[in-house]
Amino acid sequence: xxxxxxxxxxxxxxxxxxxxxxxxxxxxxxxxxxxxxxxxxxxxxxxxxxxxxxxxxxxxxxxxxxxxxxxxxxxxxxxxxxxxxxxxxxxxxxxxxxxxxxxxxxxxxxxxxxxxxxxxxxxxxxxxxxxxxxxxxxxxxxxxxxxxxxxxxxxxxxxxxxxxxxxxxxxxxxxxxxxxxxxxxxxxxxxxxxxxxxxxxxxxxxxxxxxxxxxxxxxxxxxxxxxxxxxxxxxxxxxxxxxxxxxxxxxxxxxxxx
Numbered sequence: 001x002x003x004x005x006x007x008x009x010x011x012x013x014x015x016x017x018x019x020x021x022x023x024x025x026x027x028x029x030x031x032x033x034x035x036x037x038x039x040x041x042x043x044x045x046x047x048x049x050x051x052x053x054x055x056x057x058x059x060x061x062x063x064x065x066x067x068x069x070x071x072x073x074x075x076x077x078x079x080x081x082x083x084x085x086x087x088x089x090x091x092x093x094x095x096x097x098x099x100x101x102x103x104x105x106x107x108x109x110x111x112x113x114x115x116x117x118x119x120x121x122x123x124x125x126x127x128x129x130x131x132x133x134x135x136x137x138x139x140x141x142x143x144x145x146x147x148x149x150x151x152x153x154x155x156x157x158x159x160x161x162x163x164x165x166x167x168x169x170x171x172x173x174x175x176x177x178x179x180x181x182x183x184x185x186x187x188x189x190x191x192x193x194x195x196x197x198x199x200x201x202x203x204x205x206x207x208x209x210x211x212x213x214x215x216x217x218x219x220x221x222x223x224x225x226x227x228x229x230x231x232x233x234x235x236x237x238x239x240x241x242x243x244x245x246x247x248x249x250x251x252x253x254x255x256x257x258x
Contacts, residue, residue: 001026004249005256009224010238014245016252020212023248024057027208030244031137032065034206038136039072044107047137048076048204051092053180054141056099058210063103070104074133078140079150079195080112082166090182112194119166123194127163130200138204142211145172146219146232150195156233160197167195198236207243214250221254
């Protein structure tokens, strides 16, 4: 799967593909190589997966690829709303099951908990789990406001001392969830969520970042052109040489040569 354009932003390799589907397939092929290398090395692989519409072509391609022993893969999650009823169709574990986990039989799935009654205990337990099971792969996207996971400006912290924290969601992030069809109105979108922090995401041995669609073009442009700063959290990827950024032509429209 050959890109139509490649670039290097700081330490970050960038690949642009003609379509969203081609982008997702290319990233999935690279993910398979990372997963299989980890399994060959130690007998299992640990993987952190994002949710959101930007990940759909990647997840579809990944679940359809042959030659991955999913029974040796532990899947961790990236973020979750606080206080959504169990089984709510906008919950991120529901999304992952619908688009990925119902198709492949993984060794273990560890969803980020969102129970407001047990937040502190759940956060401590999830952090312990992450630190005891270092990720071989983190598959993520970039939000319309430049967030990675739910590390929105102004709460993103490149030097967070913890691996998971409670955050108040930026209004633009909440509007994105409505725009993607996960909620009917802004009032339905929870105000708070749990998210893996930026150091937790960057602790993975490899990172693959998939960003399709023209609505992400401004965030992609900011990621390229702005200095590394927490008001556009995705800019930290330019100092993350173990990450690769995958774009489709629409998301890359502001950065492609004229």
